[in-house]
Amino acid sequence: MTPSAPAAPVLVTGATGRIGGAVAALLASAGVRVRALTRRADAPAVPANVEVATGDLTEPESLDAALDGVGAVFLVWTAPPTTVPAVVDRLAAHARRVVFLSSPHRTPHPFFQQPNPVATLHADIERYLAAAGPETTIIRPGMLASNALFWWADAIRTRGVVRWPYGAAETAPVDDRDVAAVAARTLVEDGHAGGDYVLTGPEVLSQVEQVGVIADALGRRVDFRELSPDEFRHETEGSWPRPVVEMLLAAWGATIGQPAYVTPTVADVLGAPPRTFRQWAADHTAEFEG
Numbered sequence: 627m628t629p630s631a632p633a634a635p636v637l638v639t640g641a642t643g644r645i646g647g648a649v650a651a652l653l654a655s656a657g658v659r660v661r662a663l664t665r666r667a668d669a670p671a672v673p674a675n676v677e678v679a680t681g682d683l684t685e686p687e688s689l690d691a692a693l694d695g696v697g698a699v700f701l702v703w704t705a706p707p708t709t710v711p712a713v714v715d716r717l718a719a720h721a722r723r724v725v726f727l728s729s730p731h732r733t734p735h736p737f738f739q740q741p742n743p744v745a746t747l748h749a750d751i752e753r754y755l756a757a758a759g760p761e762t763t764i765i766r767p768g769m770l771a772s773n774a775l776f777w778w779a780d781a782i783r784t785r786g787v788v789r790w791p792y793g794a795a796e797t798a799p800v801d802d803r804d805v806a807a808v809a810a811r812t813l814v815e816d817g818h819a820g821g822d823y824v825l826t827g828p829e830v831l832s833q834v835e836q837v838g839v840i841a842d843a844l845g846r847r848v849d850f851r852e853l854s855p856d857e858f859r860h861e862t863e864g865s866w867p868r869p870v871v872e873m874l875l876a877a878w879g880a881t882i883g884q885p886a887y888v889t890p891t892v893a894d895v896l897g898a899p900p901r902t903f904r905q906w907a908a909d910h911t912a913e914f915e916g
């Protein structure tokens with residue numbers, strides 16, 4: 627990364643999470659001053675060389691110290707929506723540039739067009755950002771490759787069989803590291819104001835094929851047992867939020883028979899090809915072996 631060296635710190639929200647954590651680490655390793663926002667005073671997984679600021683997106687006034695003197699903000703919103711307008715106003719009052727981690731809810735592909743409360747929240751945040759007026763770049767990853775860890779690692783580790791619905795549903799998983807690299811680039815490089823970047827991986831893979839790629843990386847057999855949607859609802863009862871289950875079932879169901887949506891945007895922004903799912907799996911075997 628060759629930043630146009632902002633002297634003011636970049637505030638990274640979600641810095642203890644998947645994408646924000648990687649963004650903070652990338653920026654810090656490139657010599658950018660990073661301030662990491664967390665609600666927790668003991669701030670667990672914040673990378674070295676990163677200043678920590680406590681604050682809560684649901685309490686806008688708690689962000690003032692974290693926003694003091696910042697030039698850019700990476701915005702990740704997994705909190706309830708109520709305080710979005712007040713927080714966006716505060717961001718715009720302090721920062722010249724905001725890069726927002728959204729989703730491809732505007733993309734005309736059935737996978738991205740199912741009823742989804744998170745998409746509604748993302749659209750609202752984008753609208754408030756446009757009205758508040760900072761330089762804004764919207765980052766829209768499709769399916770994150772690391773979802774495979776949350777979904778399948780335990781089953782692969784303990785049983786060697788993935789019980790899952792819609793095995794034929796195709797996605798183009800994007801490596802979290804590529805999403806973070808695009809975000810980090812747009813936070814420090816000029817020329818991305820108004821950028822609207824839908825990020826996917828380079829290849830189309832059904833869910834059965836994704837499990838097969840993980841099995842190849844592990845060098846052992848992993849079976850895929852197709853579940854009906856109702857069996858999946860039953861198996862996730864009590865452990866997954868029902869709206870998330872319904873959102874995923876609708877998205878996978880709608881994509882059957884449709885090739886997954888693939889964009890060249892990671893390569894366009896980074897000047898290097900996106901990582902493949904095979905590469906992601908090879909780099910995460912330890913988490914599947916446990």
Ligand SMILES: NC(=O)c1ccc[n+]([C@@H]2O[C@H](COP(=O)([O-])OP(=O)(O)OC[C@H]3O[C@@H](n4cnc5c(N)ncnc54)[C@H](OP(=O)(O)O)[C@@H]3O)[C@@H](O)[C@H]2O)c1
Pocket residue numbers: 639640641642643644645646663664665666681682683684702703704705706727728729730744766767768769770773
């Ligand atoms: N999974 C996918 O395939 C996918 C695809 C496209 C887009 N996305 C979007 O990616 C976003 C999630 O990113 P992620 O997976 O990197 O997040 P994550 O790992 O779930 O981490 C959530 C982060 O948000 C912070 N946070 C939560 N509530 C907060 C609050 N009230 N105030 C301040 N910080 C708060 C947490 O920090 P502390 O706990 O330290 O405070 C944590 O760092 C979501 O908007 C999701 O819709 C996901």
